[in-house]
Amino acid sequence: MDVRVQSVGPTEPFRSARDLFETEYDLDRPVEVHVREDPDERTWTNHEDDHHNLFISRQAATSAMARELALHEYAHMHRNEQGHPSHTQSTEEVLYLALSGRSVERRKLAHCYQIANHMKDIYADDITLSVAPADKLISFLESGLAAALADQPVDRTGGTRWTSAADPEITAVNAAFALALVERHDLIGREHRLYDLAHAAAADAPAISLDTFKHYFRSLARDPGESEYRKTLVDVTREYAIDTGQAAD
Numbered sequence: 001m002d003v004r005v006q007s008v009g010p011t012e013p014f015r016s017a018r019d020l021f022e023t024e025y026d027l028d029r030p031v032e033v034h035v036r037e038d039p040d041e042r043t044w045t046n047h048e049d050d051h052h053n054l055f056i057s058r059q060a061a062t063s064a065m066a067r068e069l070a071l072h073e074y075a076h077m078h079r080n081e082q083g084h085p086s087h088t089q090s091t092e093e094v095l096y097l098a099l100s101g102r103s104v105e106r107r108k109l110a111h112c113y114q115i116a117n118h119m120k121d122i123y124a125d126d127i128t129l130s131v132a133p134a135d136k137l138i139s140f141l142e143s144g145l146a147a148a149l150a151d152q153p154v155d156r157t158g159g160t161r162w163t164s165a166a167d168p169e170i171t172a173v174n175a176a177f178a179l180a181l182v183e184r185h186d187l188i189g190r191e192h193r194l195y196d197l198a199h200a201a202a203a204d205a206p207a208i209s210l211d212t213f214k215h216y217f218r219s220l221a222r223d224p225g226e227s228e229y230r231k232t233l234v235d236v237t238r239e240y241a242i243d244t245g246q247a248a249d
Contacts, residue, residue: 002030009035009058013066020067021074024131027052028081031074043069045076052077068128069138075127076120085229086123091116094230098237108241111170115240116233118177122220125181136186141178143195145158148174149204172205175215177227180217207225212239 003018005011006138014033021027029047033054041057054073060066079087091113099109129137151166175198182188216236221228 001027002028003033005033005035006247007033007035010061010066013061014054014070017070017074020131021071021078025074025078025127027074027077029077031077032072038162043073045073045080047077047080052080065136065140067084068132068140070131071128072121072124075124078127079123084123085224085226086120089230089233090146090227091233092127093234094233094237097230098234100240102242104241107167108169111167111173112237112241114170115173115236117222117237118173121177122181122217123185126184126222128186129185134182134185138182138192141181142197145171145175145201149197149200168201168204168210169240172201172208172210175199175201175211176213177207177217179210180214184218185212189190208240 001018001022003014005014009218014031018031030050030051031054033056036055036057039057039059041055041060043054043056043060045055046053054070054077056066056069060069063069078089094110094116095112098112123135132178148166148171178194181193182192186217188194202208213236216232216239220232222230
C-alpha cells in the first residue's frame with residue numbers, strides 16, 4: 001500500500017495508519033495525502049482512476065486523532081475499490097427517488113446528505129474497528145455530541161433550546177448514529193455517558209425517534225446488494241425529511 005504525503009507536514013500518522021490497515025486489508029491504488037492550512041477543513045477523500053486523495057487540515061493532522069482519521073479514510077477508499085453499494089450509490093439519485101414531488105426545507109435536504117454519509121461511515125468503521133482499538137473513537141463521538149448539545153442555548157423560562165450552530169434534529173440523528181456504531185460493535189455498556197448525551201439530544205428534538213434512526217444505522221446489512229442498500233437509504237431519507245416534518249406539524 002503506497003501512501004504519499006504531498007504537503008509539508010507530519011507523515012507518521014498516515015504511515016502508522018497504513019501499517020495498521022495492512023494487517024487485514026490493502027489498496028490497489030496509491031494514496032496521496034494533502035495537508036491543508038484551513039483549520040476548518042474536514043477530513044475527506046476523493047477517488048481518481050489511478051489514485052485516491054486524502055484531504056486533511058493541519059490541525060487534524062497534528063491532533064491525537066490523526067492516525068484514526070487517516071485509518072477511517074483508508075477504509076472509505078477500500079469500500080470504494082470494492083464497489084460497495086454504500087460508496088457507489090448516488091445520493092442525488094436516492095434523494096430524487098425519496099423526495100420527488102415533495103417540498104423539503106433546504107436545511108433538511110442538507111441533513112439528508114449527512115445521513116447518507118453516516119451510512120457510509122458505518123461501513124468504513126466496520127473495517128477500522130476490526131484493526132484498531134475503539135477508545136479514541138468513543139471519546140471522539142462523546143466529545144462531538146457534548147459540543148453539539150452545548151451549542152444549543154437553553155431558554156430557561158420556557159424549558160426549550162434555541163438552535164445556534166447545531167440543529168437539534170440532526171444532532172439527535174447524529175446521536176443515534178453514535179449509539180448505533182458502538183452497539184453494532186459492542187463497544188460500551190449502557191451506563192456510558194454517551195447514552196445520557198444521546199437521550200438529551202433526543203429530548204431536544206421530539207420529532208426525531210432516536211430508536212428508529214439507531215435501528216436503521218445499527219442493522220445495516222454487512223454485505224447488501226445494490227437494490228437493498230438503495231431501498232434502505234430511501235427509507236431513512238423519507239423518515240427524516242418527510243415523516244419527521246409531519247410529526248413536527
